[in-house]
Amino acid sequence: MPAAPRFSARTIGIGAAVVTVGVWTAFIVIARASAGRSLTPFDLAFARICGASLVLLPWGAWLVMRARAEGSARDSFFGLSPLPLRLTALAGVCGGLAYALLAYTGFFFAPASHASVLMPGSLPLWTTLLAALILRDRITPLRALGLALIVLGDLFVGGASLLHALEGGQIWKGDLLFMSAAFSWACYSIVVRRHGLEAVRATIAITVFAFAAFVPAYALLTAAGLVRSHLASAPVGEILFQMAFQGLGSVVISGIAFTRMIQYFGPVRSTMITALVPGLSAFGAVIFLGEPLSWSLFAGLMLVTAGILFGVQRSRAPGVRPIPAGAVAAAAGGRADG
Template sequence: MASENAGLLTNKTALAYVGLVLTPLFWAGNAVVARGTVEQIPPLSMSFWRWVIALVILLPLGLPGLWRHRMVIVQHIGSMLALATFSVGAFNSLLYFAAVSTTATNIALINATIPIFVALLAWLLLGDRTRPVQVLGIALAVLGILVVISRGDIHVLTGLDAQPGDLIMVAAVFSWGLFSVLLRRQAVPLPALTFLTTQILLGTLVILPFYLVDLVFFSGGFDVSGSTALPLIYFAIFPGILAYGFWNHGVHRIGPARAAIFMYLTPVYATVLASVFLNESLGLFHVLGGVLILTGLVLATRVGRRAPAYLRSE
């Protein structure tokens, strides 16, 4: 019996590692697929219908929890709405807007700095203690972002000639940082599935009026076909539901500090996928910026620091 239990635990741990390897692949795919389809699907349509599909998939499983914990949800509706706005609503919509005018590689590199923004905002807003080595890590990661945004040319920054998409992506990462800080300050006592379902439901409602304005006055929506439906299904299932589940399971099995290391795979995956499917070339500034960002991440998220709340539904 003991050997069977040990074998079962080993299998669960192995599955956790497999899930943690796949999760950054799904996140990288989010940027690459968005960049490849943003001319066919407007950003707000992409964000809105992605979450509608995810909600349709989740509701049969999450609805009992919503009903069972309805009083908790009502009591914390303000906090839940704020959390949904910064995560499901703003973060993903901004990421898709960024895909209009920057590369998938840039999106992934800037997106990789989420833990840095979480640490910085936790220090500024929550008064978290930050060790000197973490300050150095934050500084290096910020420098790496500037290298990516400037494309290695200081005149891009001084001349305010940065790509709009890069700046929008910085705003997206900042939005997720605010979500993470609020999640710590205004923790809502809900099971994971109920919390996720509520967040997607509220976030979809937040996006709805912006989507309708965009649909009527600006983009006009998109034509439904295999080339537009499949990306939306991918967004809903892989970087959404599966990545969230795999990530949470991995954190539970091996701990947040070890799981955080797998986040470093996201820009690596994105660079390869963007090169293969979008013919994006890797510049020297990508390499230099990536090295600075990843070095900063290693220093700022060292084992021993309480892991930030950046569990995501990208």
């Protein structure tokens, strides 16, 4: 039998970046389109978590059982998370619950074109600041220029909606929610890098925590009439599609790919590699959703994209190192637990 192909760390890192950009672009367009259909933000979060849980909860239970059989098990979250309790909760709050709820709610107030600039655009800003504060990363002059352009671009996009807030507009709420979602995901990326979390284990952990924390609360609040839900009246096909794309696509596939990208490129460069997402998703919103592309939105898009590209062009900083090639090769060769 021929040996299984073993890919280099660079190949896996670039492949993970391509997958991440593709899924994130589709996520923005599809989430905005979903906001105009049957489901509420909480329904979308429920579909996302349940869709991912169908795959990741059994996977996590198997990893925990195997670790216990080998005598290397640590404290686990209900025997489902392969990470310790504290890390499961920390990663789960940032990368699981907060990001999903903030992002989905934002799409009910602001168009996808705003999300395409403010979410991937704010992500390098928050990640750089957190990396400098927590990981002691150095902010180079080029990266500082890139961050300045990103802030200026965000102001072009979100500034107008904030100015119209007193007139009763709602878009500014979505803009703030998008930027908050980006901050939440930046926190998750820093947790991944600081603790050296493996891609599959980290993705399982955030899903386990989100399922245990959100699903029971959602069910109780819905039954009590405190939270509105349209699951009972929504078409079954729509629910299944959201579980497949939001859960399997956005969480399982994109989550593992994003974490793999962080391991190779580091948290700051990983978020800046997503420079294609603002442009692709903004034009996707124009083409598929019929959203207008105003001059201020176009200017903000260009500034944010330029800022991200400036941030990529830097020398390797201390604390940002690729993962060993042997570990990546082992993962590519079929070791699901890394």
